[in-house]
Amino acid sequence: MKFRDRWSKFLIILTVIVMWIYLIWRVTDTLPASYALIAGIILLLVEGIHIFQGTLFYLLLYRPSRYLPPDLPDEIPRVDLLIATYNESTALLQRTVLACKNLDYPGDKFTVWLCDDGRRPEVLELSGKLGVYYLDRPDNSHAKAGNLNNALAHTSGEFIVTLDADMLPKPQFLKRTIGFFNENNVAFVQTPQSFYNEDVFQFNSFQSRNIPNEQDMFMQKIQSGRDRFNAAIYVGSNTIFRRKALEAVGGFATGTITEDMATGMLIQAKGYRTIAYSEVLAQGLATESLNDLLSQRIRWARGTIQTMRKWNPLTMDGLTIMQRLLYVSALMYWYFGVLKLVFLIAPIAYLLSGTPLISASISGILIFWLPYFALTSLLIKYGTGKRNSFLWSNIYEICFTPVLAWAVLVETLTKKSIGFQVTPKGVQTNNTSLNTKFLFPIFILILLSLVAMIKGFWMLNQASQISAVLINLFWVIFNLFMLLGSVMIGYERPHHRNAQRFSRNDSIQINGDTKKIQARALDISETGCCLVIQNLEQLNAEVELIYYGNNEHRLKANLVYYDTHPEGFQAGFNFSKMPVDKLQQWILEVYGGEVKEADFKFEKNTGLLSIMKRYVVSFRKPTRKRVRAVPRLKVNVPCSIVVLSLEQQSSMSEIATSIEHGVEVKTTQPFETNEGEILDFSLNGCQFVIGHMGNVQTGETIIICIPHLNNIAVKALVVRVASKDEKLTVGVKFLDEETGQVLYRLLKNTKDV
Numbered sequence: 001m002k003f004r005d006r007w008s009k010f011l012i013i014l015t016v017i018v019m020w021i022y023l024i025w026r027v028t029d030t031l032p033a034s035y036a037l038i039a040g041i042i043l044l045l046v047e048g049i050h051i052f053q054g055t056l057f058y059l060l061l062y063r064p065s066r067y068l069p070p071d072l073p074d075e076i077p078r079v080d081l082l083i084a085t086y087n088e089s090t091a092l093l094q095r096t097v098l099a100c101k102n103l104d105y106p107g108d109k110f111t112v113w114l115c116d117d118g119r120r121p122e123v124l125e126l127s128g129k130l131g132v133y134y135l136d137r138p139d140n141s142h143a144k145a146g147n148l149n150n151a152l153a154h155t156s157g158e159f160i161v162t163l164d165a166d167m168l169p170k171p172q173f174l175k176r177t178i179g180f181f182n183e184n185n186v187a188f189v190q191t192p193q194s195f196y197n198e199d200v201f202q203f204n205s206f207q208s209r210n211i212p213n214e215q216d217m218f219m220q221k222i223q224s225g226r227d228r229f230n231a232a233i234y235v236g237s238n239t240i241f242r243r244k245a246l247e248a249v250g251g252f253a254t255g256t257i258t259e260d261m262a263t264g265m266l267i268q269a270k271g272y273r274t275i276a277y278s279e280v281l282a283q284g285l286a287t288e289s290l291n292d293l294l295s296q297r298i299r300w301a302r303g304t305i306q307t308m309r310k311w312n313p314l315t316m317d318g319l320t321i322m323q324r325l326l327y328v329s330a331l332m333y334w335y336f337g338v339l340k341l342v343f344l345i346a347p348i349a350y351l352l353s354g355t356p357l358i359s360a361s362i363s364g365i366l367i368f369w370l371p372y373f374a375l376t377s378l379l380i381k382y383g384t385g386k387r388n389s390f391l392w393s394n395i396y397e398i399c400f401t402p403v404l405a406w407a408v409l410v411e412t413l414t415k416k417s418i419g420f421q422v423t424p425k426g427v428q429t430n431n432t433s434l435n436t437k438f439l440f441p442i443f444i445l446i447l448l449s450l451v452a453m454i455k456g457f458w459m460l461n462q463a464s465q466i467s468a469v470l471i472n473l474f475w476v477i478f479n480l481f482m483l484l485g486s487v488m489i490g491y492e493r494p495h496h497r498n499a500q501r502f503s504r505n506d507s508i509q510i511n512g513d514t515k516k517i518q519a520r521a522l523d524i525s526e527t528g529c530c531l532v533i534q535n536l537e538q539l540n541a542e543v544e545l546i547y548y549g550n551n552e553h554r555l556k557a558n559l560v561y562y563d564t565h566p567e568g569f570q571a572g573f574n575f576s577k578m579p580v581d582k583l584q585q586w587i588l589e590v591y592g593g594e595v596k597e598a599d600f601k602f603e604k605n606t607g608l609l610s611i612m613k614r615y616v617v618s619f620r621k622p623t624r625k626r627v628r629a630v631p632r633l634k635v636n637v638p639c640s641i642v643v644l645s646l647e648q649q650s651s652m653s654e655i656a657t658s659i660e661h662g663v664e665v666k667t668t669q670p671f672e673t674n675e676g677e678i679l680d681f682s683l684n685g686c687q688f689v690i691g692h693m694g695n696v697q698t699g700e701t702i703i704i705c706i707p708h709l710n711n712i713a714v715k716a717l718v719v720r721v722a723s724k725d726e727k728l729t730v731g732v733k734f735l736d737e738e739t740g741q742v743l744y745r746l747l748k749n750t751k752d753v
Contacts, residue, residue: 008383012058015375022372023051029364032356039349043357046342049332054376056329060225061383069275070179077181079110079174079240080157084147086117086140088165090126092285095526097130097325098584099168099591104175115151117143130580143686144236145252145259152243152251160246164237167193167284168591177240180275185244187272188264191238191279192219194595195286197500200293201396204489204616205611210603213286214396219389220600223276229322233330234264237284245272255310258303262311265327269318276549280595285500290435290492294403301404302335302411309415337404340397344445344483347475350468351452351459364465386601386631391485391608402441432494439490442483485608488615499525502590504549511544520704521547521572526590528560528575534568536744537629538683545573547588553582564631630682635747639688641674641730642703643696676730678706681747683740685716685733696730704732709746714739 026047032040085093093114100112112132116123119136127134137150148162159181163169177189180602199213219235226232235257245267246252253262268274287293313319313327330466346357449539456473460466501523508531510517517539519531529545539559547553557573564570578586605614606689688704690696698721704714716739720731734740 004382008379009062011375011379011383012062015372015379016055016058018371018375019051019054022368023048025364025368028356030358030360032359036356038361039355039357043342043346046339049168049335050339051330053329056325057222058379058383059221060228060660061379062225063228064221064224064278065227065276066224067180067275069176069279070182071326072175072179073182076106076109077159077178078157079161079178080151080155080233081103081110081112081161081163081169082115082148082151083163083165084115084144085115085123085165086144086147086149090122092166093123093201094126094130094583095587095591096163096165096168097126097132098580098587100163101130101584102171102588102592103169103173104171110174111155111157111335113151113155115147117147120323141530142259143257145254145263149251149254149258151289152246158243160241160243162237162239162241163282164284167237167282168196168587169282170237170280170594171592172590173281174240176279176281176722177277180277181240181242183273185269185271185273187267187274188234188239188241189275189277190223190232190234190264191277191281192216192223193235193238194219194280194283196283196502196591197286197288199286199289200288201392201399201489203288203495204290204491205607206615207611209599210422210606211389211392212387212600212602214392215286216600217384220278220280221384221387224278226326227276228318229326230268230273231323231326232264232274233740234267234274236258236260238282245270248272253307253311256303256306257299258307261330262307265307265316265323268323269316272317283591283595286497290438294400294438296358297400298403298407301408304331304334305408305411334404336397337401337406337408338354340401341405344398344401344449344479347472347479348448348452350472351456351476352448353645358471360467360471362470365468365471381602389602389606391482391605392602394482395485395489396497398442398482399438399489403438415690425641433492435490435492439487442486446480446483446487449476449483452476453480468733481608485611488612491619497525499527501525501530502593504529507548509546509548510539511546512538512540521549522565522570524590528573530570530572532567532570535748536569536683536741538741539571543573547589550592551585551589553586553589555582555586559629561628562630563628564633567607569631630684632680632682633744633747634680635678637678637706637708637747639676639678640705640707641676641688641690641696642705643674643702645702672703678704679729681740681743683744685719685731685740686743687729687731690728690730696728701735702732709743709750712743712746714743 026044030040031037031044082094083093089430097112097114100110103110113135114123114127114132117136117140124134124136135151135154137147140146142149152160159178161169161174173191177191178312180186180189193215195213195215196207199215202208202211205211223232238484246263248270249266251268252705253259256262259720264274287296308327308331313324313331316324319327350357351357379392380388380393453473453476456469456476459469460473502525504521504524506521507520508521508529510519510531510533515537517533517537519533522530522532524530524547529547531545539562541559543557543559545553545555545557547555555578556576556578560574562569562571575586577748674690674696676688678686678688680687686704696702696718698718700718702716704716706712706714715735716732717735718730719733722729
């Protein structure tokens with residue numbers, strides 16, 4: 001056993017012991033007297049639930065299941081892959097289907113089915129174009145569960161894979177999972193739902209991959225812990241089933257909007273073994289809008305309550321004690337909004353109204369609460385392999401608290417029906433927005449906390465119960481920092497890109513009309529790429545790119561932007577429309593790689609001060625769309641400007657302006673010269689400033705003489721003139737196509753660029 005594992009286990013045992021000692025102290029020595037007793041019991045009950053949940057959580061962390069991919073069976077079984085869809089775009093569905101067709105599994109042993117509850121002609125056409133099967137049905141009864149049950153009735157494979165419309169299986173998906181079914185009692189293998197784009201928290205906070213996706217902790221660590229007790233939750237996608245096990249429970253469960261959890265629990269109650277395999281074998285799109293994320297979690301919360309109401313795990317036949325406890329824990333989890341609200345309001349209630357929810361001395365807090373708090377904070381980070389964070393756990397909970405507290409109370413007390421909805425994926429918007437609906441309750445809590453804090457400082461000089469004031473003052477300040485941390489999620493940034501980009505370092509060759517240019521990839525996407533080249537080159541608007549990745553790809557592309565880069569120059573390309581076979585291979589290149597372990601861990605500098613600093617700095621940076629077609633290089637080179645009249649243009653023979661030979665300017669006519677400085681240049685033109693108000697106008701032809709470069713002279717057309725502080729800033733276009741390249745070579749030799 002590794003030292004890290006031994007340390008983690010020791011920390012878990014110590015934390016659980018200290019946690020229960022703290023609870024005993026709370027029960028025996030801290031309940032307030034008289035009128036505040038009821039409020040004190042409510043807070044104690046909330047803490048008791050929290051400690052019960054924490055104990056089960058640490059039990060899952062203590063020894064999670066770890067699997068190596070098993071060998072394939074001697075006889076390769078047939079598999080049906082079911083892609084459930086309702087209103088997703090054909091572009092998204094095409095990507096998923098092609099990823100399925102890239103599976104490293106015998107082609108005659110798996111079949112891809114588009115199960116379309118939208119009954120759309122364009123999806124039927126897409127299935128024919130891609131060579132997969134199409135299924136629809138006359139109605140949408142039982143939503144996704146009904147859709148899958150319809151597919152179950154029309155397919156015959158020994159195994160069934162369920163995929164959400166955006167989930168892209170890795171090539172090794174079946175090879176790494178089908179071997180688990182060598183054991184006849186295995187009903188399903190659940191792999192993590194993972195995401196290749198940034199979720200709302202990563203994106204809106206400007207943290208990107210410095211923090212993991214908010215769901216990664218559950219999908220990998222908690223599911224592996226539940227696996228130890230045969231209680232892995234079926235999460236609706238990225239799962240492979242044994243058909244006989246599904247048929248044994250009557251197919252996918254209906255009557256709830258979380259058919260996935262219900263189906264898994266019913267299968268486990270039948271005595272089947274289920275497996276949570278922690279390797280990421282499929283990835284999809286995380287919810288990108290805050291409103292969509294909140295709506296999704298409301299459905300999950302209410303659906304879980306519906307499921308437990310219909311199939312009570314405490315009374316269901318066939319479940320073990322630990323399975324019952326873990327499913328009850330899964331239900332209780334969704335009440336965290338109510339629990340968190342109590343923790344947020346408790347110190348405010350005391351400081352503003354004098355109602356004590358806890359009666360404790362500072363010494364008692366230091367002896368019992370502080371070790372519990374410190375150990376919990378350490379364990380959340382190190383016991384999860386840095387997949388969780390005390391700070392971010394609080395931010396996640398606060399963000400969901402107002403809406404989930406209301407949703408679970410409505411579902412619990414009224415049983416109000418809620419329909420199944422598809423969470424939108426692949427949202428693209430150029431607009432920023434302030435989510436006032438999300439921020440309003442948080443700002444109310446911040447305002448109340450601020451008022452309570454101010455009064456608390458005032459009470460320090462007035463109250464006799466200094467200990468109680470200090471305890472609640474610390475508590476409200478802590479809550480205030482967590483509330484402030486959640487505010488940054490409410491400002492929604494624009495999503496400019498219509499396809500996610502992935503960093504790469506592969507070689508690329510650019511084939512233009514007459515020249516081949518070597519480059520290196522910076523990132524790639526389904527629809528384009530960004531690359532870097534060392535030298536300034538003239539790039540055609542339309543090129544062929546040869547990408548040397550896992551395979552060689554020849555791609556027709558259009559230049560979108562061309563700009564400077566610390567390593568030289570970067571260019572962005574959009575791909576022309578590809579034939580299906582080429583697109584399928586490119587999908588494999590873009591999405592088929594194995595996932596980095598580092599993507600699931602919190603990086604350094606993700607504490608409160610660090611994230612707030614990063615947020616403020618990033619927030620102030622304007623987002624701009626790259627539109628430059630040719631890089632502009634800052635040079636600051638002295639020059640002389642000669643404005644040519646029509647007569648002078650006709651006698652150009654008197655001016656030696658040969659760029660190729662760099663001959664000095666020698667004239668027999670008097671030319672008016674303005675001294676200036678070239679500020680920047682590109683392959684197409686340059687920008688210079690004249691030190692005094694010269695007589696240069698748009699449309700004039702000029703000669704730019706550069707003494708610094710052997711007195712070379714360049715002929716150009718004035719396209720823009722701007723005056724400021726008695727200076728003229730002039731933009732010109734070179735009249736000779738070779739001028740930019742010649743100037744770049746000369747400036748590079750003199751190290752001016």
